Amino acid sequence: MPDNPSSTLDATLGVNIEDDDLLTVDEARFHPALRRAKDKPASRAKLYRLFDRGVRGVVLPSIRTPSGLRTSKQGIVAFIEALNNANPGARCTTTTTKRRAQHTVDAALDAEGIC
Numbered sequence: 001m002p003d004n005p006s007s008t009l010d011a012t013l014g015v016n017i018e019d020d021d022l023l024t025v026d027e028a029r030f031h032p033a034l035r036r037a038k039d040k041p042a043s044r045a046k047l048y049r050l051f052d053r054g055v056r057g058v059v060l061p062s063i064r065t066p067s068g069l070r071t072s073k074q075g076i077v078a079f080i081e082a083l084n085n086a087n088p089g090a091r092c093t094t095t096t097t098k099r100r101a102q103h104t105v106d107a108a109l110d111a112e113g114i115c
Contacts, residue, residue: 014061020072022063028071033080047071050079058082 015022025048028034029041034050036042050060051069061075 014078015063015070015072015075017063017065017070020074022065022070022072023076024067025069025071028076031073031076033076055083 023031025044028047029044031042034042034047047060048069051062051071052059054060058079060071060079062069062071064070
């Protein structure tokens with residue numbers, strides 16, 4: 001058993017609140033790895049999207065604190081490294097994709113006389 005049980009919890013969240021350099025959403029917008037073209041800061045919506053859905057199955061590590069969501073410099077670096085090692089064929093499942101899959105299953109069941 002680890003000496004500090006909270007360290008395993010922090011590791012699963014992707015942000016170690018004791019050792020990482022925590023950033024607010026507004027501070028993270030200005031991180032060089034997340035900036036837009038022409039050196040503009042990333043939008044808040046983009047950061048929340050990275051926290052929630054991510055890109056190609058890779059999610060930006062974050063932690064909820066009493067003063068709001070936080071990420072860390074180390075988390076951003078890990079996110080970029082994971083993106084570069086991610087499966088290029090991985091895609092986000094959309095509503096349309098789910099609907100098509102359901103129609104395929106329904107058609108197969110109808111063909112078998114089930115339902």
